[in-house]
Amino acid sequence: MSSTYEVHSHTERLRNRVFSVVTDAVEMPGGEVVDRDYMVHIGAVGVVALDGEGRVALIRQYRPAVRQVLWELPAGLIDVPGEPLVDAAARELAEEADLVAARWDLLAEVHTTPGCSNEKIRLFLARELAPKPDGDAYERTHEEADLEVHWVALDDAVAMALSGEITNAACVIGVLAAAQARSRDWSSLRPAADAE
Structure with a gap:
């Protein structure tokens, strides 16, 4: 690719604690400069928590943007x-699924919607699971107040992803990546510390 897509100006339009909306004036091939709007996101982590029986912890959570309750992975913002990314993943696993894990691997790194956002989610595989210690209570509020954790066989979760029952991008990618890693006897996994 010979074009450099030089950014001539960068204007912030809106900012909140999770993202900002910006407009860049970008030079296209041929020299024309055009405006491109997109969201700058702080980033996220997600966890495929797999138990000794080959089941994955999936969450049912309401999402206002789509006005639906979706199947998701335990996940959250950076x-x-x-905070190291694997620690953020461990925090989210404890907060949303009341679980801790002794083994962590990096499963995938994904730009969720690069046509309109720079959001990147790092997906971790958590194994050797145990319940979170009783003294480590986390109070769930708002949409998280009534989230539900369900244990689903990984093969069933793959079928849910392929049938369109799971539509959350991180969840689809996470369960498919976990199934693929399992089929390779986990040889495709990367160290959790490799997440960027």
């Missing part, structure tokens, strides 16, 4: 400054 919103603690300096």
Whole structure:
């Protein structure tokens, strides 16, 4: 690709704690400069928590943007400054599924909607699971207040993803990546510390 897509200006239109909306004036092939709007996102982590019976912990959670309850992975924002990504994933697993894991691997890194956002989610595989210690209570609020955790056989979760029952992109990619990694006897997994 010979074009450099030089950014001539960068204007922030809106900012909140999770994302900002910006307009870049970008030079296209041939020299024309055009405006491109997109969302700058702080990033996220997701967890495929797989138990010893080959079941994955899936969450049912309401999402206002689509006005539906979706099947999802335990997941959340990278919103603690300096927190290693695998620690953010462990925090989300504890907060949303009341679980801790002794083994962590990097499963996938995904730009969720690159046509309109720079959001990147890092998906981790968590194994050797145990219940979160009783003293580590986390109070769920808002949409998380009534989220439900369901244990689903990984093969059934794959079927749900392929049939369109699971539509959350991170969940679809996570269960498919976990099934593929399992078929390769986990040889395709990367160290959790490799997440960027």
